[in-house]
Amino acid sequence: MKTTKRQKDIIDASIELIAEKGIQELTIKNLSKKIGIVESAIYRHFKSKMDILISILSLFRESKEMMNKELSALEADYTEKLKQMLQKRFTFFSSNPAIAAVIFSEELFRNDRRLSDFVYKIMQYNQKVIIDILENGQQIGEFRDDVPAKELAFMITGALRLVVTQWRIADYSFDLQEEGRRLWKTIEILIQK
Amino acid sequence: MKTTKRQKDIIDASIELIAEKGIQELTIKNLSKKIGIVESAIYRHFKSKMDILISILSLFRESKEMMNKELSALEADYTEKLKQMLQKRFTFFSSNPAIAAVIFSEELFRNDRRLSDFVYKIMQYNQKVIIDILENGQQIGEFRDDVPAKELAFMITGALRLVVTQWRIADYSFDLQEEGRRLWKTIEILIQK
C-alpha cells in the first residue's frame, strides 16, 4: 500500500492549505482547486477526507520515529539528548507548520475517534520519551530529583506547545527556532542538580 | 445592555453543550433543542451565533478580572499569590470545563477575527499577570532570577493548558484540581531561589 505520486500530491497540497489558512481551509473543493483537478477525482486516490488526514498524521509519526532513532543512537548525556530532542521538534515545526496545526487541534477531532486516538497517542508517546530521559537523568544524578519527572515533562511539553501555538496564531511572525533556543536555556538551568 | 433571563438560559445551555461534547456540538439546532424552543427563537435573543460565543468569552473574562482583583488585594508574598492564582484557575476550569474548550480551541476561530482576537487577548493577559508576579518576586529576591520570567511563564502556562487539555481529552476522568496541586508543588520548588 505505498503512496502513489498523485497521493503525495494531494498530501502535499493538503499540508500547504493547512499551513496557509488553518485546518478549516482543508476542504475537498479547495484541495482539488489547488491541484487542478475536479473534486471527485480526489476520491480516486483517497477513500475519504479522513484518510487524507490520517496520512498526514502518519507522515508525522514516521518522522517522529526516525527522530527518536537518531536520538537513542546518540552518544551523549541526557542533557544533550533532551536538548537535541527539543531542538529537533522546534526545527520540524518550523518547517512544517501545518503539522502543528493538525497535531494541536484536538478539539476538531473530538467527533472522530480514529483521528482523536491517533493524535492522543502521539501526544502520549512524546511525553513518555521526555519522561524517560528525565528519569534516567535523575537516576544517574544528572538532573535534580527533588521534583517528579512527570510534572517536569508537563512543563516542558506544555511550554513547547504553547510557544508553537502562539507562533501560529501570530502568523509565523517570529523565529520559532530562536524562541526554542531561549526556552531551552531556561529548561537547562531548571533541571540541573 | 444587560443580559436577560433568556439570554442567560441560552448561554448556560451553550456552555453545557460544549462541556458535554465539544464545541462542534454547539449548533443552533442543538441549542434550541436543549432549551426547548424552536431554532429561530434563538435569534430573538442573540443576533448571531458568534454573539453567543462572544458572550461566553466575556463571562470568562469578567470572572478572570474578578479573580485578579481578589489576587492583588491579597496580602501575601508572591509565591502565595502565584499559588492562589493557579489554584483558582484549576478550580475554575474544573467546574467550567466548557470554558476550557472554548479558550483552548484557537484553531477553530482562525477564520473569525473578532473571536480569535478575543481569545488571543485573554491568553496574552493571563501570561502577563504571571510574568508580573514572577518579575516582582525576582526583584525582591523571592524567586530565582537566573532564568527570565517570560520563559518561566511559558512553562507554567503551558503546563496548565496541557493538563487541562488532557483532562478534557480523557473525558474529565481524573481529578483536575489534584493534578493541579501536584503541578504546583513542582513549580514552587523550581522557582525557589
Added chain:
DNA sequence: ATAATGTGAGCGAACATTCACACACGTTTT
C-alpha cells in the same frame, strides 16, 4: 394594545461523497 417571545417553513451556502460516463494507456486475444 403593544411589546416580547415563539412557531414553522424555507433559503442559500457549504460540505463530503457518489455515480455514470469519457478518455488514454498498455496488454491480451483473435
Added chain:
DNA sequence: AAAACGTGTGTGAATGTTCGCTCACATTAT
C-alpha cells in the same frame, strides 16, 4: 495488425446532509 479489454485517472452533474439565518405569522405577557 486489428479488435477487445482492463486499468488508472479525470469530468460534470447530482445527492443528502448540515448549518446559520430570515420571515410572515401566531401566541403570550404586561
